Amino acid sequence: MSMAADKPPGAATFCLGLVRRQLTLAARRPIEIGNPLLFFAMVVALFPLGLGPAPDKLAGFAPGILWIIALLSSLLTSDTVFRSDFEDGSLEQLLLAPQPLFLSVLAYIVAHWLITGFLLALISPLFAVMISLPAGAIGTLMASLLLGTAVLSLVGGIGAALTVGLKRGGMLISLLILPFYMPVLIFGSAAVQSAVIGVPAGPYLAILGAMLCLAIALAPFAIATGLRISVDA
Amino acid sequence: MSDSGPLLAVHGLCLERGGRELFRELSFVIDRGQLVQIDGANGAGKTSLLRILAGLSRYGFSGRVERHAPLLYLGHQPAVKALLTPRENLAWHVAGEARYDNEQIEGALASVGLYGYEDVPSSNLSAGQHRRVNLARLYLSQCPLWLLDEPFTAIDKTGVAELEKLMLRHVERGGAVVLTSHQLLRVAYNVQMLKLDEGLIA
Numbered sequence: 001m002s003m004a005a006d007k008p009p010g011a012a013t014f015c016l017g018l019v020r021r022q023l024t025l026a027a028r029r030p031i032e033i034g035n036p037l038l039f040f041a042m043v044v045a046l047f048p049l050g051l052g053p054a055p056d057k058l059a060g061f062a063p064g065i066l067w068i069i070a071l072l073s074s075l076l077t078s079d080t081v082f083r084s085d086f087e088d089g090s091l092e093q094l095l096l097a098p099q100p101l102f103l104s105v106l107a108y109i110v111a112h113w114l115i116t117g118f119l120l121a122l123i124s125p126l127f128a129v130m131i132s133l134p135a136g137a138i139g140t141l142m143a144s145l146l147l148g149t150a151v152l153s154l155v156g157g158i159g160a161a162l163t164v165g166l167k168r169g170g171m172l173i174s175l176l177i178l179p180f181y182m183p184v185l186i187f188g189s190a191a192v193q194s195a196v197i198g199v200p201a202g203p204y205l206a207i208l209g210a211m212l213c214l215a216i217a218l219a220p221f222a223i224a225t226g227l228r229i230s231v232d233a
Numbered sequence: 234m235s236d237s238g239p240l241l242a243v244h245g246l247c248l249e250r251g252g253r254e255l256f257r258e259l260s261f262v263i264d265r266g267q268l269v270q271i272d273g274a275n276g277a278g279k280t281s282l283l284r285i286l287a288g289l290s291r292y293g294f295s296g297r298v299e300r301h302a303p304l305l306y307l308g309h310q311p312a313v314k315a316l317l318t319p320r321e322n323l324a325w326h327v328a329g330e331a332r333y334d335n336e337q338i339e340g341a342l343a344s345v346g347l348y349g350y351e352d353v354p355s356s357n358l359s360a361g362q363h364r365r366v367n368l369a370r371l372y373l374s375q376c377p378l379w380l381l382d383e384p385f386t387a388i389d390k391t392g393v394a395e396l397e398k399l400m401l402r403h404v405e406r407g408g409a410v411v412l413t414s415h416q417l418l419r420v421a422y423n424v425q426m427l428k429l430d431e432g433l434i435a
Contacts, residue, residue: 009328017325024321028316029316092310093329096289097329099329228291231289
């Protein structure tokens with residue numbers, strides 16, 4: 001045992017290790033990765049049954065449908081971000097680590113986004129075809145999902161941090177964060193809708209990008225505070 | 234971090250929970266070489282005090298805690314991920330503190346009796362072995378102050394004796410240990426008792 005006071009590793013190294021650990025955990029429990037994708041696929045498959053298989057009709061609703069399902073599948077996983085770490089005591093150790101907590105929680109959110117929103121955006125063309133979204137709008141759909149789901153993960157992280165200590169926090173988290181999801185839904189579906197009707201989607205994507213910048217700047221601090229309160233309670 | 238002066242100082246700590254006063258005007262310092270055992274009945278506030286000392290509890294109490302050195306806190310939960318191996322768990326536990334190579338990780342795991350279990354999924358290990366993975370941090374930690382909440386829970390007799398020896402070695406080398414436990418330490422050392430129902434270091 002050494003009593004020498006070596007410098008702790010830098011925050012970037014620590015956070016990269018944290019992302020790697022979270023991805024390893026997810027890879028060893030693939031159901032966590034598969035659940036939101038499966039949910040997305042199942043709900044998308046229901047719409048042609050409910051609305052009728054006419055491609056023209058489906059195409060009109062497709063942007064809204066795809067974005068609503070993306071939002072719901074993000075909501076489905078948001079309360080799990082810190083849950084297991086809270087229950088097994090890992091969160092306490094994270095709070096006591098010498099690295100800044102807001103960077104550590106950002107690493108959690110990045111990992112969460114990579115296994116939910118990022119994968120969803122990558123697979124979204126498949127779902128878009130299922131619901132007759134015009135091929136020209138698929139690129140915009142992917143771009144809007146990449147930006148928008150990152151915002152959803154960050155906002156969802158705030159709700160997750162505030163409710164992690166509650167036994168049945170799932171419903172409360174929905175009530176807390178759903179209002180903050182609305183702007184993302186509005187501008188995300190509007191971007192795809194614009195691409196469908198041939199109007200430039202750039203302004204909507206720019207707004208989503210601005211939302212993402214704002215969320216990256218503010219959400220980690222809110223999440224860190226929420227976690228401190230939850231662990232203290 | 235200074236090598237002289239107290240590692241931790243507590244000034245006028247008061248805590249109430251559910252209308253019940255757990256401790257009032259609690260003041261003490263923890264110096265290098267001190268081995269302090271917090272004693273008290275169930276619900277006396279031992280864990281609450283330790284969490285306040287660690288900095289995990291920041292609200293709901295009055296008084297001041299000054300931390301003058303890095304500390305290692307091991308709580309009730311072992312912070313072991315069932316999906317990771319003991320090697321991965323320990324490597325992660327100490328990742329925030331310093332860089333350790335594979336040999337050091339293996340050595341620490343061997344020291345807590347987990348030789349041969351390094352790469353077994355932690356889900357296959359017992360609660361006591363989970364606890365040992367967590368305690369392996371003590372063999373690597375460079376923090377001078379250890380705050381240990383019921384460290385003997387789920388540990389067998391041999392493990393308890395090893396842990397007592399480790400704590401003794403730590404304080405003899407200039408560290409300090411504050412622990413909560415219902416069992417008396419069997420070490421040839423001046424263990425100071427902090428009895429919470431009295432609020433004084435005896």
